[in-house]
Amino acid sequence: MTQLNSHFYVAIMAGGIGSRFWPHSRTDNPKQFLDILNTGKTLLQWTYERFAQFIPKGNIYVVTHHQYTSKVAEQLPELPFDNIVSEPSRKNTAPCVAYISHKINKQDPKANIICAPADHLILDPTAFTNACLNALLFVQKHSALLTLGIKPTRPDTGYGYIQFEPQQVADDVYQVKTFTEKPNLELAKTFIQSGDFLWNAGIFVWNVKTILAAFKKYLPEIDELFEASTPYLNTGEEKEAIEKVYPQCTNISIDYGIMEKADNVYVIPSNFGWSDLGTWASAYENIEKDYLGNAVQGKNVVVIDATKCMVKVPNEKLVLLQGLDEMIVIDTPDVLLIAKKDHEQQIKDYVAEIKRNKGEKFL
Numbered sequence: 070m071t072q073l074n075s076h077f078y079v080a081i082m083a084g085g086i087g088s089r090f091w092p093h094s095r096t097d098n099p100k101q102f103l104d105i106l107n108t109g110k111t112l113l114q115w116t117y118e119r120f121a122q123f124i125p126k127g128n129i130y131v132v133t134h135h136q137y138t139s140k141v142a143e144q145l146p147e148l149p150f151d152n153i154v155s156e157p158s159r160k161n162t163a164p165c166v167a168y169i170s171h172k173i174n175k176q177d178p179k180a181n182i183i184c185a186p187a188d189h190l191i192l193d194p195t196a197f198t199n200a201c202l203n204a205l206l207f208v209q210k211h212s213a214l215l216t217l218g219i220k221p222t223r224p225d226t227g228y229g230y231i232q233f234e235p236q237q238v239a240d241d242v243y244q245v246k247t248f249t250e251k252p253n254l255e256l257a258k259t260f261i262q263s264g265d266f267l268w269n270a271g272i273f274v275w276n277v278k279t280i281l282a283a284f285k286k287y288l289p290e291i292d293e294l295f296e297a298s299t300p301y302l303n304t305g306e307e308k309e310a311i312e313k314v315y316p317q318c319t320n321i322s323i324d325y326g327i328m329e330k331a332d333n334v335y336v337i338p339s340n341f342g343w344s345d346l347g348t349w350a351s352a353y354e355n356i357e358k359d360y361l362g363n364a365v366q367g368k369n370v371v372v373i374d375a376t377k378c379m380v381k382v383p384n385e386k387l388v389l390l391q392g393l394d395e396m397i398v399i400d401t402p403d404v405l406l407i408a409k410k411d412h413e414q415q416i417k418d419y420v421a422e423i424k425r426n427k428g429e430k431f432l
């Protein structure tokens with residue numbers, strides 16, 4: 070068992086709504102709280118258990134939207150209730166990181182923090198633990214903003230990319246050269262061929278002083294707001310103070326606000342069986358398939374001449390699929406989705422269209 074370091078922390082970010090997994094993922098029950106892959110555990114539960122192997126349980130925080138606080142408590146009964154950090158509104162990842170960083174800094178100025186999404190799949194937890202510990206030990210000694218980059222297996226247009234310098238600065242640690250948002254297919258192919266690009270997994274590691282210094286430099290308005298609320302953090306007045314801060318925060322990601330601008334950004338190229346489970350096609354890749362390549366979740370599904378489909382339907386419903394190829398079929402009590410698998414990135418847009426035309430009843 071790894072010796073747990075009392076200055077190692079994790080902030081699990083669990084406030085998103087997972088709209089690309091609609092209609093299974095809904096605003097009141099988004100994907101991090103669902104058992105997307107039929108494993109018997111939700112994505113949040115898997116994430117918590119992964120970190121509990123090498124982070125002291127009292128140092129694990131879950132940052133979520135206030136409407137999910139009770140859901141987090143229900144799914145993670147071991148987590149101290151005070152470690153569920155509730156955001157009053159969704160303002161993207163930069164305010165989320167600023168909030169938890171100021172909160173942890175107040176109790177432990179020597180803290181080294183991993184900030185990670187709650188809804189990723191990791192198939193090799195040992196390799197993941199090793200990469201995280203390597204990262205934590207590096208940021209403990211260096212003024213570095215570090216990210217875990219995933220060695221790409223295909224030219225995927227759904228991910229951001231990180232280019233790194235050829236010379237390592239420490240064991241498996243490289244300086245970041247550039248960040249690129251989701252590229253087109255031709256550019257993605259070029260990235261893969263060059264060999265010095267990684268997928269951006271959105272898993273960040275830093276010393277609390279380093280990230281707070283970066284906020285002061287690159288997002289001073291956000292930093293000042295949370296700095297002013299520091300006397301109230303970890304007290305009974307925290308909730309009220311934060312409710313005043315959030316409406317004034319810019320809606321901005323930590324990637325765009327800090328990581329793409331800073332000059333002390335490093336990456337550890339990693340390979341731990343990662344998927345961000347961002348879409349139904351990524352779920353399809355990780356679910357057992359029949360001999361025709363169909364990933365079927367549902368006990369009464371009859372398949373005739375259908376191939377490479379992603380199917381999730383209620384166990385009690387009989388569903389017959391005939392003649393469908395590479396389709397997504399998701400059935401819930403009030404919504405049926407049938408879409409082409411290669412249009413899955415557009416599901417978010419379809420949800421926005423439904424909101425405009427049908428209101429929020431089906432979201």
